[in-house]
Every structure is written in structure tokens, then in C-alpha cells.
Amino acid sequence: MIRMLRVSLLSLCKPEVPSVSLSGTLLGTHGRSSIRVTKILQNHVGVSSNRNSLCGFRTFCSGQDLSSKKCVPCNSKDMRPMTEQAANGLISQVAGWNLVNEGGIFKLNRSWKVKSFTKGLELFKLIADVAEAEGHHPDLHLVGWNNVTIEIWTHAVGGLTENDFILAAKINGLDLQHLLRRKAAA
Numbered sequence: 001m002i003r004m005l006r007v008s009l010l011s012l013c014k015p016e017v018p019s020v021s022l023s024g025t026l027l028g029t030h031g032r033s034s035i036r037v038t039k040i041l042q043n044h045v046g047v048s049s050n051r052n053s054l055c056g057f058r059t060f061c062s063g064q065d066l067s068s069k070k071c072v073p074c075n076s077k078d079m080r081p082m083t084e085q086a087a088n089g090l091i092s093q094v095a096g097w098n099l100v101n102e103g104g105i106f107k108l109n110r111s112w113k114v115k116s117f118t119k120g121l122e123l124f125k126l127i128a129d130v131a132e133a134e135g136h137h138p139d140l141h142l143v144g145w146n147n148v149t150i151e152i153w154t155h156a157v158g159g160l161t162e163n164d165f166i167l168a169a170k171i172n173g174l175d176l177q178h179l180l181r182r183k184a185a186a
Helices: 002-012 019-027 035-045 084-093 117-134 162-172
Strands: 098-102 105-113 139-143 147-152
Touching: 084 098, 084 105, 084 162, 105 162, 117 139, 117 147, 117 162, 147 162
Parallel strands: none
Antiparallel strands: 098 105, 105 147, 139 147
16 A cells, blocks of 8 residues: 555656645645655655655645645644745735734734624634634634634744644634624714
């Protein structure tokens, strides 16, 4: 089985194979790779654990829409946080989110004003459902009775990874209008 997988993986390493089909083939329909596949890729194809390249393809931060991607497990000890420059390149893809630097750790941050305390808890539930589905969990803050703030960063690496931007994009796709306070007319 491993030999067959290794041969098929090596046959994929051709410049004419687009990275989207390559990642779909390697990671499956849900975008998650198993530890075994990761080890095979590292040992036999030369993929580093921070997923920067695969046979010359840039698999980290590809041009694919972030909301259509799937978060991947951060189980590698040598995975590193992205640079400020890389984060600045992705921040435009997650409208409403801010890039903040807290003591040298970059995080994504977004705040909302909700209609009531219970609407804040409903918002948390919607976000929690997305976070659970992605296997990537943000820091949720309900301050006062109606101020909700979300911080996203990858604790395991001490900074931002593409997973954080994927989760932010998916949160942006939620219908939250029924929970939020309406702005006063000018």
C-alpha cells in the first residue's frame, strides 16, 4: 500500500499538475492529511512539515478562496508562524478582521456589538460550530453585555498560520445580521 501511494505521489510531481488538484489528491475532499500521509510526504517526496512546497508547488497560501479551504492539523513541532509580510498579504481576504501584534505574536482580531447578552452567546455558538468543524478554535470574548471580540491565532506555533485566515473567512460567511445591533441612522 505504501509503495503504491509513494509511486502515485511521485507521479504527481510534475510541473503541469496544478496545485489545487495536487492538494485535493493528497489531502482528500476535506483537506485534512493523516499523520501517515504527512510522514510519507516528508520522507519520500521531500515535503517539509510547514508545507511550503511540494515538488516546486507552493501549497501554503495558494490563490484558492480561503473560505473553500479546510484547516489542517498543526501537529508538527517544526511548523513556524507566518511572517508579518505573509499575513499582510492575506488580511485583505478577510474583510473586517484586523492584524494585531501582541508582544511579538500576530493575531487576527474582530469585534461586533450584539443586540443582547443572549445574542452574544448565540454568536459564540455559530462560531463554535464552524470552529469544531474545522478543528481550529478561536479565543472568544464577551465583554460587558453586548461586546463580542474574537481572536484567532495558532497557539501551537505562537502566531498566525493559514488556518487562522481560513477560519476567519468561514466566520465571515456566517449570517450574523439577526444577532447584531443596527447602526443608528445619521
